[in-house]
Amino acid sequence: MYINFKAIANWAKSAAGITITISIAVALYATINSGPYVLVNTIITGGMLALVATGLTLMLGVLNIAMFAHGEYFMIGSLTAFYVFTPISNYIMENPDSFLVIIGPVIAIVLSMVSGAIAGVISEKLVFGPLRRRSTDNWVMNSFLLTVGLSVLLINLHQLIFGADFKGIVRYWGGMPVSIAGAFISRDRIMAFLISGLIVFLFWFFMTYTRTGRAIRAVSQDATGAQIVGINIENIVLLTIALSCALAGVAGGSLLFMYPSYPTMGLEPLYMAWFVVILSGLGNILGAVAGAFMVALLKVVTVEYIGAGWDFVVPSALIMLILIFKPSGIFGSEVRGVLDK
Amino acid sequence: MLLEVKELDAGYGYLQILRKVSLQVDTGEYVCIVGPNGAGKSTTMKSISGLLKPMGGKIYFNGEDITGLPAYEVTQKGIAFVSEEMNLFVNMSVQENLLMGAYTIKDKNAQQDRMEFVYDLFPRLAERKSQLAGTMSGGERKMLAIGRGMMSKPTLMLVDEPSFGLAPQLTETVFESLDILIKNGVTIMLVEQNVNKTLSVTDRAYVLENGRIGLDGKSSDVANDSYVKKVFLGV
Numbered sequence: 001m002y003i004n005f006k007a008i009a010n011w012a013k014s015a016a017g018i019t020i021t022i023s024i025a026v027a028l029y030a031t032i033n034s035g036p037y038v039l040v041n042t043i044i045t046g047g048m049l050a051l052v053a054t055g056l057t058l059m060l061g062v063l064n065i066a067m068f069a070h071g072e073y074f075m076i077g078s079l080t081a082f083y084v085f086t087p088i089s090n091y092i093m094e095n096p097d098s099f100l101v102i103i104g105p106v107i108a109i110v111l112s113m114v115s116g117a118i119a120g121v122i123s124e125k126l127v128f129g130p131l132r133r134r135s136t137d138n139w140v141m142n143s144f145l146l147t148v149g150l151s152v153l154l155i156n157l158h159q160l161i162f163g164a165d166f167k168g169i170v171r172y173w174g175g176m177p178v179s180i181a182g183a184f185i186s187r188d189r190i191m192a193f194l195i196s197g198l199i200v201f202l203f204w205f206f207m208t209y210t211r212t213g214r215a216i217r218a219v220s221q222d223a224t225g226a227q228i229v230g231i232n233i234e235n236i237v238l239l240t241i242a243l244s245c246a247l248a249g250v251a252g253g254s255l256l257f258m259y260p261s262y263p264t265m266g267l268e269p270l271y272m273a274w275f276v277v278i279l280s281g282l283g284n285i286l287g288a289v290a291g292a293f294m295v296a297l298l299k300v301v302t303v304e305y306i307g308a309g310w311d312f313v314v315p316s317a318l319i320m321l322i323l324i325f326k327p328s329g330i331f332g333s334e335v336r337g338v339l340d341k
Numbered sequence: 342m343l344l345e346v347k348e349l350d351a352g353y354g355y356l357q358i359l360r361k362v363s364l365q366v367d368t369g370e371y372v373c374i375v376g377p378n379g380a381g382k383s384t385t386m387k388s389i390s391g392l393l394k395p396m397g398g399k400i401y402f403n404g405e406d407i408t409g410l411p412a413y414e415v416t417q418k419g420i421a422f423v424s425e426e427m428n429l430f431v432n433m434s435v436q437e438n439l440l441m442g443a444y445t446i447k448d449k450n451a452q453q454d455r456m457e458f459v460y461d462l463f464p465r466l467a468e469r470k471s472q473l474a475g476t477m478s479g480g481e482r483k484m485l486a487i488g489r490g491m492m493s494k495p496t497l498m499l500v501d502e503p504s505f506g507l508a509p510q511l512t513e514t515v516f517e518s519l520d521i522l523i524k525n526g527v528t529i530m531l532v533e534q535n536v537n538k539t540l541s542v543t544d545r546a547y548v549l550e551n552g553r554i555g556l557d558g559k560s561s562d563v564a565n566d567s568y569v570k571k572v573f574l575g576v
Contacts, residue, residue, distance in 0.1 A: 217432075
């Protein structure tokens with residue numbers, strides 16, 4: 001087989017190559033030094049972050065919206081999963097042999113995805129669409145302010161209707177934790193990782209190889225060019241917003257066992273996802289997946305070696321450094337601000 | 342008649358640029374619009390392709406009224422627009438850009454046929470299949486833009502300023518590729534600032550000035566017109 005060593009060497013010297021190499025080294029060191037649970041935590045957190053961050057990247061690339069309400073779709077997903085799974089869980093308690101033991105959580109997670117998508121479509125129809133039709137002057141600023149407003153609205157609607165308490169579940173699948181390389185990992189965590197891995201893979205496949213996925217990328221790279229080749233931008237915009245909110249929703253739904261649903265629960269994944277997007281470069285979908293695992297690693301390692309209170313400080317400091325020295329992000333090939341689009 | 346533009350008014354916001362522009366293109370013709378900067382050449386193209394909503398007037402394509410249709414529907418009717426800025430998908434490979442050009446064709450085999458046709462036309466693109474469009478030279482990008490336009494199997498191609506920003510040598514290559522397209526039975530409407538060259542290769546010409554058609558006729562006649570000679574050719 002022909003291997004292009006020069007290309008590999010060039011890649012290793014690029015910002016992306018250096019960062020990925022360092023991350024893998026740090027992950028390996030931490031795993032050997034502190035035990036495999038570091039790696040497991042990184043992968044689970046990273047998988048969840050990847051779901052939220054790819055959605056954020058999509059919104060930014062295709063709709064040119066700096067989305068600050070994305071955490072609320074995460075919250076909507078977890079809320080849906082809670083209200084769907086609680087009756088299922090009660091039923092399971094009475095009928096432990098029911099087929100719902102296996103299928104019940106799947107139903108809850110799928111519905112959380114659907115509810116995320118529906119919420120996304122509703123916000124496009126009621127909020128972003130009308131603004132776009134009225135005027136696209138100063139679009140980046142106006143749409144950003146809209147998302148902040150939307151975020152406040154959704155948080156308070158949650159509080160008004162469902163109350164401010166923690167709505168959590170004990171477990172999805174339950175059962176004995178599985179031992180992997182000496183670390184005990186609960187089944188729910190493994191499932192959460194598998195779900196996010198599967199969805200990120202399907203999503204990547206969809207974006208890379210299907211006609212519609214290519215159309216989404218085309219719109220994000222050149223909206224005029226996309227119109228010229230015959231793409232109906234309105235449809236792509238609606239699809240994109242549904243897709244990216246569905247990704248956030250399913251992340252919220254599948255992690256309900258770790259993060260109970262409450263009004264402001266979306267803020268943490270939102271900030272983390274923004275770290276990922278800035279780190280990996282705006283509008284770069286595959287970069288966002290890699291970036292998600294890097295931010296997750298950074299977070300886990302910080303908690304492990306510096307202290308639990310620092311897991312926001314270290315990534316924030318890194319983001320500042322990146323914005324100063326490489327504002328296009330480590331996977332971004334060129335500096336192209338959202339504002340110039 | 343393939344394309345008929347009747348008394349088209351167009352502009353941006355409050356600024357009207359085109360005033361009652363009328364023109365016609367027959368099947369198989371090679372027509373150009375020449376004129377000074379700011380005359381409204383690109384605006385005419387954008388209005389026909391659907392990127393800009395006309396303020397007044399009518400546009401007919403194949404006898405069908407396409408005035409004010411969104412750009413994607415105009416493309417589906419068989420008009421391909423190669424814009425001045427090319428609007429390529431810079432982070433996609435040459436192959437993917439061409440595939441996007443065939444977006445309106447759903448049949449995979451037909452897509453492949455078009456792709457081979459374009460690669461035959463521009464062997465240079467075939468050599469660079471997997472290169473990212475954004476990393477190619479200006480001339481290659483122009484070729485890719487024209488190739489992408491060809492992918493949808495258009496009956497009419499609108500080409501805006503193909504020589505813009507290109508070295509004279511590359512301009513020649515681009516004009517040659519347009520010649521090949523004409524020989525393949527595509528109708529082309531060309532907008533150019535390179536008046537001399539354009540009038541020597543096209544069949545018919547419209548001279549656009551201050552948003553109005555000042556003169557039209559056979560390209561050779563237009564090139565010999567004393568006014569055109571004085572103003573554009575500097576003879």
